[in-house]
Amino acid sequence: MGNALRLLQRCFEQQQPPAKPQEPLGPHGVTPATVGVSALARDLFNFDISSQVPDGLSHYVVSSKKAQANWYAKLSAAWKQTHPPPSTPAEAARLIIQTLKGHKKTDVEGLLQFYGLSLPEALPETLPDGTKQQLLTAPVVYRDISDGDTINVYVAATTIPQDVRLAVEERARARAIRNFTHADALQKTIQAAGFRIKDGQSNRPILEKKYRIRLRGIDAPETAMSYGKEAKEALAKMVQGKSLRVVLYGVDQYERHVGDVFCDGIFIQEAMLRGGHAWHYVAYDRRPEFQMWESEARKARRGLWASNNPQKPWEWRRESRNG
Incomplete structure (x- = not known):
């Protein structure tokens, strides 16, 4: 021994x-x-x-x-x-x-x-072309769920910029001398850089990097739209309090990471489409199974399809931009 x-x-x-x-x-x-x-x-x-x-x-x-x-x-x-x-x-x-x-x-x-x-x-046994990276996230909290297709996740930081590392160390020193005003200001600096810091046992810092995830291939109603709040709640019910596996494909024009999301063995996009909580975003994703899952929900009049003529989210956004 x-x-x-x-x-x-x-x-x-x-x-x-x-x-x-x-x-x-x-x-x-x-x-x-x-x-x-x-x-x-x-x-x-x-x-x-x-x-x-x-x-x-x-x-x-x-x-x-x-x-x-x-x-x-x-x-x-x-x-x-x-x-x-x-x-x-x-x-x-x-x-x-x-x-x-x-x-x-x-x-x-x-x-x-x-x-x-x-x-x-x-990872899934067969990965679509274009896969860039896989993330295993910390448990998701409700406030990080923006709507039915966008969510913030946090991942243990493995590469830390020098300025963030120094801010973390300075925050620890400020807390040690009970200068909480300065510590809180440093915390905001760390958050602005895209990181989250939590205090573990013995006040040891846990540093996590933030990723804003756009669920690939679906478009849920915006929260201000009809059925928007219901779509968000459907996503929250599946992921809140749980760790996720996210397979990333790239970054969109809004600097969101586009990816497939899995939770407890469930493919979240599939569940959102089958439940009638989102549209297949065919302009950006041509996977035929997505269209099949949406069609199933339409025929069963689930979720947003209970309405005779639900408005498409991309049309709603265009109208909003045009005033």
């Missing part, structure tokens, strides 16, 4: 220089070098010594601290049995997925997101 612990410690030391005592540990800190494989190695080593799971993990998973400790015991044993130990993000992610097979999908994806890890195996 002692030899295994020393091997695990050497693995961590080779991958990352020792941090300063005041520096936050693991991916919940603000230093880019603390994410990924080295963070997992460090946290497993710390768990073997203290039986404590990392601060901030509960923000990303749904199970209890006792369950989290069970995961880390399994992961620690699996790590020691792997020769050579994981050295790349893909290998570390594969170890987590294989070791925790049978556990809640939300927990496994949350743990991966906590360490900024992802695997090609976590």
Whole structure:
């Protein structure tokens, strides 16, 4: 046991220089070098010594601290049995997925997101052309749902601009001396840069990057339109309080990330179309299944199709622009 612990410690030391005592540990800190494989190695080593799971993990998973400790015991044993130990993000992610097979999908994806890890195996088996990136998000809160086709999500920050990192560090110092006015001003600066900061246990900062997501291929009624509020509530019912998997394709003219959204195994665009909560946005997406799902809802007169002649959102926006 002692030899295994020393091997695990050497693995961590080779991958990352020792941090300063005041520096936050693991991916919940603000230093880019603390994410990924080295963070997992460090946290497993710390768990073997203290039986404590990392601060901030509960923000990303749904199970209890006792369950989290069970995961880390399994992961620690699996790590020691792997020769050579994981050295790349893909290998570390594969170890987590294989070791925790049978556990809640939300927990496994949350743990991966906590360490900024992802695997090609976590994507749909067949990806459409043009896929750029996959995100595993923090749980969605209601205020981040704009309408039935646009949502803000937050992802563990792995690359942090220098000015944001300095602002986070200065905010921590301001809070330490109880200068909350200055700390709040710095928080606004961090938010304006597209990041969100939360305080985990022991006041260690959790930094997350904001992505504004436009659901690809659908167009829901605007909130000011007839059925607009109902469409937003339909989306909120599916995603509120849950972590999402988002497959990104690019950025639109409004700097929103266009992507397919999945939650608990459900393809959100499909659910919105089948429920009659959105139109197939055929001008930007020609997937035939989208048209089929919309047609099914039309025939059944579900959602917005209960109206004889619902207004198209793109026409409503054009009329609004024209006064």
